[in-house]
Amino acid sequence: MSDMEETEGSQGPVAPRRVIGTPPPTPRLLGSTAVAEGGQADQVSDETGRGEHSDETTVSTVPEQRAKRVEKIIAGCFTFAFIAGCGFIAAYVGLEVGSNRLGSGDSVVNAALRSNLALGTSLAVTLIALGLGALLWVRYLMPDVEVVEQRHDLRSDPKDRQAFEQYFKEGASNSQFVKRPLVRRTLMLGTLPLLAAPVVLLRDLGPLPGTSLRHTVWSPGRRLLVFGTDTPITPAEFSVPGSAITIVPEGYVDDADALTKATVTLIKFRPGELDIPTRMAGSTLIGTMNWTVDNIVAYSRICTHVGCPVGLYEQTTHHLLCPCHQSTFNAAKGAEVIFGPAPRPLPQLPITVDAQGYLVAKSDFTQPVGPSFWERG
Amino acid sequence: MSDNFDVPAPLEGVGGWLDDRFHGARGFRVLMRKVFPDHWSFLLGEIALWSFVILLLSGTFLALFFVPSMNDVVYNGSYVKLDGIRMSEAYQSTLNISFDVRGGLLMRQIHHWAADLFMAALIIHMLRVFFTGAYRKPREINWLIGVGLFTLGLLEGLFGYSLPDDQLSGAGLRIFEGVLQGIPIVGTYLAFFLFGGGFPGNDIVPRMYVLHVLLIPGLLLGLITAHLFIMFHQKHTQMPAKGNTEKNVVGQPFFPYFLAKGGAWFFFIFAALVLLATFAEINPIWLYGPYTPVAISSASQPDFYMGILEGSLRMMPAWEINGFGHTLSLSVLIPALGPLGLIFGGAAMWPFFEQWATGDRSFHNINDRPRNAPMRTGVGAAAIVFYGVCWAEGANDVIADKLQIPLYTITWIARVLVFVGPAAAFFITKRICLALQRQDKETLLHGYESGIIRQLPNGEFIEVHRPVNEEARAVLEAKTVPALMPAPGSEDENGVPAPSSRGALGKVRARANRAFAETIVVETNGHGNGHGGGNGHGSAVEAGHGGDQASVGSATAGQLPAGKSPEDSSGSELS
Numbered sequence: 001m002s003d004m005e006e007t008e009g010s011q012g013p014v015a016p017r018r019v020i021g022t023p024p025p026t027p028r029l030l031g032s033t034a035v036a037e038g039g040q041a042d043q044v045s046d047e048t049g050r051g052e053h054s055d056e057t058t059v060s061t062v063p064e065q066r067a068k069r070v071e072k073i074i075a076g077c078f079t080f081a082f083i084a085g086c087g088f089i090a091a092y093v094g095l096e097v098g099s100n101r102l103g104s105g106d107s108v109v110n111a112a113l114r115s116n117l118a119l120g121t122s123l124a125v126t127l128i129a130l131g132l133g134a135l136l137w138v139r140y141l142m143p144d145v146e147v148v149e150q151r152h153d154l155r156s157d158p159k160d161r162q163a164f165e166q167y168f169k170e171g172a173s174n175s176q177f178v179k180r181p182l183v184r185r186t187l188m189l190g191t192l193p194l195l196a197a198p199v200v201l202l203r204d205l206g207p208l209p210g211t212s213l214r215h216t217v218w219s220p221g222r223r224l225l226v227f228g229t230d231t232p233i234t235p236a237e238f239s240v241p242g243s244a245i246t247i248v249p250e251g252y253v254d255d256a257d258a259l260t261k262a263t264v265t266l267i268k269f270r271p272g273e274l275d276i277p278t279r280m281a282g283s284t285l286i287g288t289m290n291w292t293v294d295n296i297v298a299y300s301r302i303c304t305h306v307g308c309p310v311g312l313y314e315q316t317t318h319h320l321l322c323p324c325h326q327s328t329f330n331a332a333k334g335a336e337v338i339f340g341p342a343p344r345p346l347p348q349l350p351i352t353v354d355a356q357g358y359l360v361a362k363s364d365f366t367q368p369v370g371p372s373f374w375e376r377g
Numbered sequence: 378m379s380d381n382f383d384v385p386a387p388l389e390g391v392g393g394w395l396d397d398r399f400h401g402a403r404g405f406r407v408l409m410r411k412v413f414p415d416h417w418s419f420l421l422g423e424i425a426l427w428s429f430v431i432l433l434l435s436g437t438f439l440a441l442f443f444v445p446s447m448n449d450v451v452y453n454g455s456y457v458k459l460d461g462i463r464m465s466e467a468y469q470s471t472l473n474i475s476f477d478v479r480g481g482l483l484m485r486q487i488h489h490w491a492a493d494l495f496m497a498a499l500i501i502h503m504l505r506v507f508f509t510g511a512y513r514k515p516r517e518i519n520w521l522i523g524v525g526l527f528t529l530g531l532l533e534g535l536f537g538y539s540l541p542d543d544q545l546s547g548a549g550l551r552i553f554e555g556v557l558q559g560i561p562i563v564g565t566y567l568a569f570f571l572f573g574g575g576f577p578g579n580d581i582v583p584r585m586y587v588l589h590v591l592l593i594p595g596l597l598l599g600l601i602t603a604h605l606f607i608m609f610h611q612k613h614t615q616m617p618a619k620g621n622t623e624k625n626v627v628g629q630p631f632f633p634y635f636l637a638k639g640g641a642w643f644f645f646i647f648a649a650l651v652l653l654a655t656f657a658e659i660n661p662i663w664l665y666g667p668y669t670p671v672a673i674s675s676a677s678q679p680d681f682y683m684g685i686l687e688g689s690l691r692m693m694p695a696w697e698i699n700g701f702g703h704t705l706s707l708s709v710l711i712p713a714l715g716p717l718g719l720i721f722g723g724a725a726m727w728p729f730f731e732q733w734a735t736g737d738r739s740f741h742n743i744n745d746r747p748r749n750a751p752m753r754t755g756v757g758a759a760a761i762v763f764y765g766v767c768w769a770e771g772a773n774d775v776i777a778d779k780l781q782i783p784l785y786t787i788t789w790i791a792r793v794l795v796f797v798g799p800a801a802a803f804f805i806t807k808r809i810c811l812a813l814q815r816q817d818k819e820t821l822l823h824g825y826e827s828g829i830i831r832q833l834p835n836g837e838f839i840e841v842h843r844p845v846n847e848e849a850r851a852v853l854e855a856k857t858v859p860a861l862m863p864a865p866g867s868e869d870e871n872g873v874p875a876p877s878s879r880g881a882l883g884k885v886r887a888r889a890n891r892a893f894a895e896t897i898v899v900e901t902n903g904h905g906n907g908h909g910g911g912n913g914h915g916s917a918v919e920a921g922h923g924g925d926q927a928s929v930g931s932a933t934a935g936q937l938p939a940g941k942s943p944e945d946s947s948g949s950e951l952s
Contacts, residue, residue: 056630092479092480095479096479097455097476097477097478097479097481098455098473098476098477098478099454099455099457099476099477100455100477108455108456108457108476109456109476109663111476112475112476112482113482115479115480115482115483116482116483116486116654116655117655119479119480119483119655120483120651120652120654120655120656121655123483123651124648124651124652124655127644127645127647127648127651128644128645128648130641130644131640131641131642131643131644131645131648132641134637134638134640134641134644135637135638135641135645137637138633138634138637138638138641142633142634142637145629145630145634146627146628146629147410147412147627147628147629147630148412148620148625148626148627149410149411149412149612149625149626149627150624150625150626151612151623151624151625151626151742154515154611154740202570205570205571205573205580206569206570206571206572206573206574206578206580207569207573207574208566208569209565209566209568209569212574212575213558213565213575227671246671248671254449254463256577256668256669256670257574257575257576257577257578259669259670259671260551260575260576260577260670261575263670263671301671305555305690305708305709306551306552306554306555306556306559306690306709307551307552307554307555307576308548308551308552308555308673309670309671309672309673311672311673311674311675312675323673323674323675323677323774324548324552324673324677324690325687325690325691326691326773326774326784326785326788327695337695339785339788340691340694340695340788341690341691341693341694341695341708341709341712342695342708343695343696343697343706343708344697370555371555371558371559371706371709372558372559372697372704372706372709373558373559373564373565373568373704373706374558374560374561374562374563374564374565374703374704374705375565375702375703375704376699376703376704377699377702377703377704
């Protein structure tokens with residue numbers, strides 16, 4: 001059908017209708033016809049239509065005898081790629097992974113690694129063979145040519161620039177954009193809300209911070225649970241000096257949002273080692289010996305720098321170290337900062353014991369835990 | 378030029394059919410004959426391009442199996458060590474890709490390695506473009522696009538490796554959130570809007586997912602396409618060589634040479650990534666476990682391209698300003714914005730700064746050899762050292778462990794080195810460049826050392842120098858030096874300061890101009906390729922400096938309207 005349309009389009013209605021089964025009269029693109037009709041194929045190929053010329057020089061050609069040898073090597077590469085590629089498919093089909101498809105005795109990890117090894121090796125060999133073949137081809141089979149192409153000026157020539165300027169001025173003047181400021185300004189006014197709309201639309205991405213960064217889930221009487229076992233703990237059970245354990249709040253052991261702020265490190269000291277200076281932030285008490293029980297102190301586990309868990313404790317020096325950026329806090333002295341980028345001590349959680357003798361929070365932290373934020377003050 | 382080649386009939390037909398509709402022959406004629414200059418360093422950008430293609434392919438595969446959800450599930454799958462553990466669906470599906478999908482582990486590791494290679498190749502390609510001055514007019518926009526690609530690549534990588542919701546990347550994400558909170562005024566809101574509330578919330582994985590698989594790759598794809606089209610349209614730069622001029626481009630045509638070479642290169646890069654993915658384990662998330670805000674592992678390291686941020690955070694001493702009910706967290710803000718701002722901002726402004734300082738508004742299609750632009754090369758070296766110190770500090774705990782140096786000592790060394798290192802690198806590199814120029818000059822004037830020792834009648838041994846061949850000569854002589862502006866504070870005979878050096882900015886400009894114009898002058902006219910001793914010495918400019926001083930001036934004396942006396946050269950300031 002397309003052939004018919006072409007015939008009509010290119011030759012007009014007067015052209016004789018084509019007999020079905022004969023070749024279309026359209027000049028072919030890559031055949032000898034095009035060259036014949038174009039006549040001067042050589043000249044055409046040297047001019048790119050923008051006044052550029054390119055000169056090709058053949059630096060060297062490959063002697064036929066050598067070419068034959070190279071041809072065989074290249075063919076070998078591609079054949080090898082085919083074989084390795086079949087190996088890839090075979091490895092996919094043959095090597096099972098996952099507990100659902102593996103026998104009971106098989107290790108899932110080993111199966112995955114085995115499959116990975118087989119698939120990866122065969123795929124890599126396929127690709128290398130293909131690449132090598134292509135490289136040998138272009139390097140040792142194709143004649144080495146060098147083409148020198150002229151660069152054209154990127155700047156348009158003066159005539160075009162002038163015409164552009166003229167058309168632009170004409171168009172601008174016809175549009176009356178400059179002449180009628182009322183239209184212009186109201187247009188801008190009209191688009192303003194539309195420009196603001198995308199920003200407005202983002203509002204419901206999240207709730208406003210409010211005071212949520214100032215509080216954690218700790219409340220008076222909430223028990224301290226040992227992370228991992230999720231059991232409460234008494235001072236007597238936590239009696240080895242130098243120990244440090246991770247504490248999570250009762251009722252929130254699986255709540256990542258709560259734990260991000262409320263996780264606590266509990267440290268037991270020998271009598272006399274612990275010396276927390278009484279510290280105030282404005283009129284709020286933020287650190288005191290009164291918030292310890294039996295030489296046990298609870299510090300926020302969240303670094304005051306950018307919020308990593310302060311995960312390392314060194315018994316002999318009482319240093320708490322954040323593994324992310326190495327802020328170091330002296331646990332014996334109210335977790336004051338002794339090195340690193342953290343701007344302030346780790347907040348201390350007031351603790352006491354409840355009627356059953358378990359460690360509980362006396363209250364929430366009296367200052368925001370974790371990293372600084374603009375509204376913190 | 379070739380033996381007769383019969384085009385198969387179907388191809389002929391299709392070709393004609395398409396050309397009737399799209400006018401394609403004209404465009405493809407140009408494309409096929411498009412000349413690509415050959416130089417190993419021009420393949421660096423191509424590594425990034427092919428890595429990106431592989432990222433798209435492997436990423437599409439992964440997206441078929443990955444579940445971008447933070448819903449809690451209890452694992453009961455193939456990897457028995459995590460049996461019964463609570464985790465997000467994202468983490469679970471990543472485990473499934475690793476252990477239950479054939480080829481999944483391979484694809485994951487290819488994807489991760491390809492991301493690292495993409496960034497590495499991008500950085501090295503940028504350095505190549507910088508050091509050879511290939512960003513100069515008319516290619517400034519393409520340079521800016523490159524800087525944009527670098528920035529987007531960082532974000533894309535950060536979001537990508539955070540998607541599995543494992544312990545390691547979760548810690549990284551928490552740091553990201555902490556840094557966001559540290560931004561004055563809007564920081565808390567930004568963090569709450571991005572995370573849908575407090576950290577970690579339930580939204581961040583699906584949101585990062587859409588950014589990672591749609592928005593940022595779309596932008597990357599668009600920018601890369603623009604990057605290539607502009608490169609194509611403006612034609613590639615070429616290295617100085619015999620026959621290469623500002624007005625031509627010498628190389629091999631796209632079809633079939635570049636096509637075959639590019640194809641081979643793609644296969645090799647793909648193969649390299651597959652080999653890495655097969656034999657070098659990367660990001661074994663099943664060993665890290667699912668994310669919990671309670672736990673942390675020591676020696677946590679982000680992917681290498683985030684190392685500069687990590688290192689600058691570690692390096693910064695505590696500094697915070699509180700007042701008026703607000704907190705300005707400088708110990709977060711400075712390292713988060715400073716180094717990257719300096720690198721990205723500096724890179725983006727450099728071409729324009731250089732134009733301003735040198736007054737050079739001409740087109741450049743022939744690249745500079747780095748030694749011939751000592752100022753630029755020095756600044757580049759300084760940037761590398763600055764970046765490198767920040768980057769290495771990001772692994773200070775690992776370095777401390779491996780080298781048994783106290784951790785705090787390393788941080789202190791980095792704190793000093795981040796300022797001293799770049800300055801030293803600048804100075805040393807500039808000296809090396811000038812020394813290499815001196816060597817080039819020697820070679821040009823007296824020829825190269827042939828290795829032949831000859832004994833003179835008086836018993837003295839000398840080494841015979843041979844004139845360099847034309848090819849080498851063309852390379853050695855390819856040197857452009859910016860024209861000199863009036864010296865800072867200089868006045869004409871009427872006591873009027875030159876307009877360009879007026880005011881504080883003018884003085885800065887004049888100083889920068891002199892720094893850029895510093896060069897070793899080669900006076901070749903009249904001396905030929907003298908290979909005897911003594912004859913080639915004594916260019917006018919150098920006479921007063923004992924023949925071995927850096928000078929401000931032009932390489933080919935008299936060509937440029939510099940004309941200022943060589944006495945106020947910065948040669949003395951250098952030595």
